[in-house]
Amino acid sequence: MTQKRSTPLHLSNISGHHCTIDLRLGKLAMVPFFQSLSKSELREINKKFDVNHFNSGDSIYFQAEKATRLRVLVHGIIKLLRHSSEGKDILLDMLKPGEFFGTLSDLGENVYQETAMAQTDVCVMSFGATDFRMILKNYPPVAIAVLDITTNKLRSSHDKLHQLATLSVPQRIVHILGMLSEKFGEESEYGKLLQLPLSRRDIADMAGTSTETASRIMSDLQDKELIVSGRQWVAIKNPDQLKKLADG
Amino acid sequence: MTQKRSTPLHLSNISGHHCTIDLRLGKLAMVPFFQSLSKSELREINKKFDVNHFNSGDSIYFQAEKATRLRVLVHGIIKLLRHSSEGKDILLDMLKPGEFFGTLSDLGENVYQETAMAQTDVCVMSFGATDFRMILKNYPPVAIAVLDITTNKLRSSHDKLHQLATLSVPQRIVHILGMLSEKFGEESEYGKLLQLPLSRRDIADMAGTSTETASRIMSDLQDKELIVSGRQWVAIKNPDQLKKLADG
DNA sequence: CGGTCTGTTGAAGGATTTCAACACTCGTGG
DNA sequence: CCACGAGTGTTGAAATCCTTCAACAGACCG
Numbered sequence: 050m051t052q053k054r055s056t057p058l059h060l061s062n063i064s065g066h067h068c069t070i071d072l073r074l075g076k077l078a079m080v081p082f083f084q085s086l087s088k089s090e091l092r093e094i095n096k097k098f099d100v101n102h103f104n105s106g107d108s109i110y111f112q113a114e115k116a117t118r119l120r121v122l123v124h125g126i127i128k129l130l131r132h133s134s135e136g137k138d139i140l141l142d143m144l145k146p147g148e149f150f151g152t153l154s155d156l157g158e159n160v161y162q163e164t165a166m167a168q169t170d171v172c173v174m175s176f177g178a179t180d181f182r183m184i185l186k187n188y189p190p191v192a193i194a195v196l197d198i199t200t201n202k203l204r205s206s207h208d209k210l211h212q213l214a215t216l217s218v219p220q221r222i223v224h225i226l227g228m229l230s231e232k233f234g235e236e237s238e239y240g241k242l243l244q245l246p247l248s249r250r251d252i253a254d255m256a257g258t259s260t261e262t263a264s265r266i267m268s269d270l271q272d273k274e275l276i277v278s279g280r281q282w283v284a285i286k287n288p289d290q291l292k293k294l295a296d297g
Numbered sequence: 298m299t300q301k302r303s304t305p306l307h308l309s310n311i312s313g314h315h316c317t318i319d320l321r322l323g324k325l326a327m328v329p330f331f332q333s334l335s336k337s338e339l340r341e342i343n344k345k346f347d348v349n350h351f352n353s354g355d356s357i358y359f360q361a362e363k364a365t366r367l368r369v370l371v372h373g374i375i376k377l378l379r380h381s382s383e384g385k386d387i388l389l390d391m392l393k394p395g396e397f398f399g400t401l402s403d404l405g406e407n408v409y410q411e412t413a414m415a416q417t418d419v420c421v422m423s424f425g426a427t428d429f430r431m432i433l434k435n436y437p438p439v440a441i442a443v444l445d446i447t448t449n450k451l452r453s454s455h456d457k458l459h460q461l462a463t464l465s466v467p468q469r470i471v472h473i474l475g476m477l478s479e480k481f482g483e484e485s486e487y488g489k490l491l492q493l494p495l496s497r498r499d500i501a502d503m504a505g506t507s508t509e510t511a512s513r514i515m516s517d518l519q520d521k522e523l524i525v526s527g528r529q530w531v532a533i534k535n536p537d538q539l540k541k542l543a544d545g
Numbered sequence: 546c547g548g549t550c551t552g553t554t555g556a557a558g559g560a561t562t563t564c565a566a567c568a569c570t571c572g573t574g575g
Numbered sequence: 576c577c578a579c580g581a582g583t584g585t586t587g588a589a590a591t592c593c594t595t596c597a598a599c600a601g602a603c604c605g
Contacts, residue, residue, distance in 0.1 A: 055570085055571090131455065131459045133459065133463045133464075135463070137462075137463045139458060139459050139462040139463060141455055141458065141459075152448055152451075153448075154444075154445045154448040154449055154452075155445050156445050156446070156448075156449050157449050157452065162452050162455060162456075163455065182441070185437070185440075185441050185444070186437055186438075186441065187437075189433070189434055189435075189437045189440060190434075192433075192437060192440040192441055192444060193430070193433050193434065193440055195444060196402075196433070196440060196443060196444045196447060197402045197403050197404050198404070199444060199447045199448055199451060200400055200401075200402040200404075200447055201402055201404050201405055202451055203400075203447060203450055203451045203454060204402075204405065204410050206451060206454040206455060206458060207379065207389055207410060207411065207454060208410075209458055210387060210389065210454060210457055210458055210461065211379045211381065211387050211389075213458065213461045213462060213505065214385075214387040214461060214502075214505030215381045215383070215385045215387060215505070217560075217561095218560080218561070248582095248583070248584085249583075249584060249585090250583080250584095254462075257461065257462030257463070258561075258562085259561075259562060259563075260583090260584080261561095261562080261563080261564095261584095261585080261586085262560095262561060262562075264583095264584055264585055264586085265585080265586080267584090268584090268585070268586085279570095279584095280569080280570060280571085280582095280583065280584075281583080303602085303603090465592075465593095466592080466593070496550095496551070496552085497551070497552060497553090498551080498552095506593075506594085507593080507594060507595075508551090508552080509552095509553080509554085509593095509594075509595080509596095510592095510593060510594075512551095512552060512553055512554085513553080513554080515552090515553095516552090516553070516554085527552095527602095528550095528551060528552075528601085528602060528603085529551080
């Protein structure tokens, strides 16, 4: 096994008092689907928001809970997962700042279909379902932007379905590492470092496999010198060869 | 094995000349996301549409083809599938009249991510990407309706991911039969008949398994008297017990 | 009436899970 | 400051589920 140093991740340990209302206006413009709005429109929307802080490991909301608020991630990383009765979870998505979650729909059940859990310390904005629908109605460009983002999420979900259905576990894990590296990758001394805490369990829950199998495959990739990994972190040492392995 | 009669499905063999422009106005109001529009607005939108007929087995568009038109299914059934390089497909969705497909997004690649194939003879309306975006912009309720539908598709895709990742093949197939029965089920002499041509291959491609395994499991369900099935058709004889099998 | 498509079934082989034991890391409290 | 315990990661071996290869039967089409 490779020797492992303590985590190379930069986890800016944001504490509760940094996650304040004052933070809002600056961040609001950063959210993709509000980019089409003017300053005065933003100010108007800004009044509707709440801001909350959660510690790493906390749940922002639970699966089957009544869905009343739409949320936007301001700082940190959040994972969306589904639980099953047998205790086997599946990790649907990893979110980074600017993404929204806890989506609401007039159709179907008004309960969250998944659990949102803080993967790091996080800061989250939220506002009420009715306020959100009002904004969609009054600002068509916002509705279109939200639609575009949702459409892309659907595509990505179809990608995952396709991978889960057609690829072997090692291939799925290689693909997952590739996708994570696009979203969270950052150059480092170890290669492309995935800037998020990521356990074997998380990887297993994304790939729909067991932690043991995920561990075995990660060890194998490490033996082949394609990745470097330690407790809760992964870096991709040789992205080209990893991509070759994913395709061929 | 149970003796099998020829198909009990009602396949109204619509031929090309029934699928005409004149059909449009009546069908347009049927499409969920146009329901919020007035007659005169519908007449306006109606001008932009094309109508086409396809035979069962035809492809309406292919994966990786440039995406230029949004389509609405008027008559018949369409399946959306993804191909993989190794020839193993996955069936993402089965559509019935009123549903739209070939979704466009300003973000990401402008190519279709899946192949749309006629499962029966079908009649399809379509219009250009720019026309569609114009409608979304000018009629906010339409944009919101499309968003709600897309959000629900995303939920359903997450459901499928969850099932694929956590359930055994028999459980997945039972769940798939349940979902299909909600969407296509119709009372018949055999029980709840799924009103669509459905091969073992289709079931296998939905469950992410091989046709042989799908066949074995269907035989097993038939032995247990939970379903009745023949060439390209399936009826659910005992929905309650099937549901119990899916949950427990 | 032959050919092709669909569905079925058996048997061998392989991939992955499961159970089990152990090693390492990190934070906490004695 | 060290020891402990919980959480995380690793590895082995047996068991299981599923795939794959193969052969064949029945249905539908021209």
